Amino acid sequence: MNAAISAPRSAVPSLAQIQALTRVDMAGVDALIRARLASDVLLINQIGEHIVAAGGKRLRPMLHLLAARALGYAGTDHLQLAAVVEFIHTATLLHDDVVDESDLRRGRKTANALWGNAASVLVGDFLYSRSFQLMVELDRMRVMRILADTTNAIAEGEVLQLLHVNNPDTDEAAYLRVIERKTAVLFAAATRLGAVLCDADAATEQAMHDYGMALGYAFQIADDVLDYTADAAALGKNLGDDLAEGKATLPLIHAMAHADAATRARLRAAVENGDTSAMPDVLAAIGSSGGIEYSRVRALDYAQAAERALDGIAANAWTDALRGLARYAVERDH
Numbered sequence: 001m002n003a004a005i006s007a008p009r010s011a012v013p014s015l016a017q018i019q020a021l022t023r024v025d026m027a028g029v030d031a032l033i034r035a036r037l038a039s040d041v042l043l044i045n046q047i048g049e050h051i052v053a054a055g056g057k058r059l060r061p062m063l064h065l066l067a068a069r070a071l072g073y074a075g076t077d078h079l080q081l082a083a084v085v086e087f088i089h090t091a092t093l094l095h096d097d098v099v100d101e102s103d104l105r106r107g108r109k110t111a112n113a114l115w116g117n118a119a120s121v122l123v124g125d126f127l128y129s130r131s132f133q134l135m136v137e138l139d140r141m142r143v144m145r146i147l148a149d150t151t152n153a154i155a156e157g158e159v160l161q162l163l164h165v166n167n168p169d170t171d172e173a174a175y176l177r178v179i180e181r182k183t184a185v186l187f188a189a190a191t192r193l194g195a196v197l198c199d200a201d202a203a204t205e206q207a208m209h210d211y212g213m214a215l216g217y218a219f220q221i222a223d224d225v226l227d228y229t230a231d232a233a234a235l236g237k238n239l240g241d242d243l244a245e246g247k248a249t250l251p252l253i254h255a256m257a258h259a260d261a262a263t264r265a266r267l268r269a270a271v272e273n274g275d276t277s278a279m280p281d282v283l284a285a286i287g288s289s290g291g292i293e294y295s296r297v298r299a300l301d302y303a304q305a306a307e308r309a310l311d312g313i314a315a316n317a318w319t320d321a322l323r324g325l326a327r328y329a330v331e332r333d334h
Contacts, residue, residue, distance in 0.1 A: 013317075013324040015332075018062070021321055025065045026058065028079045033086060036130060047111050047123045051090055054108050060190050061086045063215075063325065067194025067208050070318035078197055080134055084147065085190045087131035092154055092182075094124035099162065100245050142196055150189040157181025166246035168268035172253055176217070184216025191215075191322075204313060211309040211322065218302035219329040224249035225295045228286060230334055243282060246274040250298065251291035252282060258289040299330045 013021070030052075037048035061082035068078040094111055096102070098120050103113040112120040128151070135144055161178045164170045191212035195205040227242045228251050242249050248256070248271050256267045263285050270278035286292060306326040310319055 011320075012327060013321055015057075015324070015328045018066075018321045018324050018328075021317060022062055022065050025069070025079065025082075026062065028076075029058070029061050029065070029082045029086070032079055032083045036083065036087075036134060039126070043115070043119060044123055044126055047094075047115060047119065050108075050111060050114070051094075054105070058086060059219075059325070060089050060186055063187060063212060063322075064190040064194050066318050066321050066325070067191040067212075068197050069194075070313065070316060070322060071195055071198040071200055071204065071208075073194065073198050075197070077138055078194065080138060081143065081193050081197065082190075084131045084134045085186065085193075087127045087134070088147070088151060088154070089186060091124040091127035091131070092158070092186075094120045094127070095158070098124075099158070100241075102241065140196070143193060146189055146193060146196065150185050153181045153185045157183075157185070161247070164248070166272050166274065168248060168256065168271040170248040170253060170271075171257075172250065175248070175250055175253055179217055179220045180213075183220040184213045187216035187219070188212035207309050207312055211306045211326075214302045214306035214309060215326055215329060218299045218306060218326065221250055221295055221299040221302065222330045222332065225251060225292055225299065226332075226334065228252075228283065229292060240276045240279050243270060243279065244274050244276045246271055250295040251286045254291040254294045255282070255285040255289040258291075259285050296330065303327065303330045 019026070034052060037045070037052065039045055039048070064082045064085055065078055068081075093105065097105060097110040098112045098117045101112075102110050104110060110120075111123065131147075135147055157178055157180070161182060164174060164178065188209045189212070192205055192209040195208040200208075224242065227240065227249065243252070252267065252271070256264055259267060263281075266278065266281050267285055269275065270282055303326045307323050310322060313319055
């Protein structure tokens with residue numbers, strides 16, 4: 001493994017401090033994203049610019065950059081792999097918004113709301129194929145294998161989630177299986193690939209994978225809690241979207257498991273019909289069952305597991321930042 005890059009140590013940093021630490025690398029990633037989004041097909045450029053302008057925290061590429069730097073990577077291939085991760089993630093968002101019939105993301109109209117479903121699906125396909133062009137340029141078979149397996153798992157997760165839409169019998173185990181494939185596997189690939197770039201030993205690569213996987217669970221459970229608790233303007237989407245889409249997420253799953261028969265019947269009907277008019281009943285049931293508190297504890301358990309995965313890795317500012325992201329994942333309000 002390469003010697004660790006020298007960086008000043010500090011207490012577990014805030015998101016703003018993490019963003020400052022990665023600012024130079026993220027600027028390189030953003031420049032690469034803009035350059036490789038370019039196409040002589042006008043519509044691709046229009047949708048691409050809409051996506052880039054939407055901003056977002058770019059958490060997944062940031063995770064890759066931090067993992068690589070934490071293990072001493074000093075080259076430039078991490079910028080290209082971070083762009084690959086972001087292209088894959090963005091492609092899934094374009095497809096998700098079509099499947100979910102969403103019209104708002106990050107406080108802005110979705111691409112499908114502006115240009116239609118067909119354009120969104122096809123530009124999502126363009127981003128998938130562009131991500132594979134970028135990874136092939138690196139000419140590292142292990143990188144390609146990990147990302148090929150990851151994108152396949154994400155696609156399985158999308159189908160698995162579709163099978164649970166409007167299904168009130170979705171339990172916690174089924175919910176976690178969807179999270180694993182839809183969210184956690186890309187987090188895990190992002191951090192694991194940081195170790196692969198450094199030719200790290202198997203134990204270190206596994207630790208980075210485990211960190212990313214646990215963080216992905218924590219992030220998604222916390223995100224699902226926000227769908228019932230956040231300020232809509234801060235969240236950048238409509239509250240109750242999960243219910244409207246017929247998705248039973250952990251707060252509601254917990255409520256259904258602990259409700260009396262009459263309440264359970266109302267909740268089941270709300271999931272089966274995507275009935276947002278039932279939100280008062282849903283919120284009351286989640287509140288009385290402790291569904292929000294239970295879900296937050298589960299998210300915190302995963303965030304702490306993510307931090308424990310880093311215990312065997314030499315501490316530096318970059319590993320501090322990874323720990324900071326684990327805490328941010330469960331403490332954020334949007």
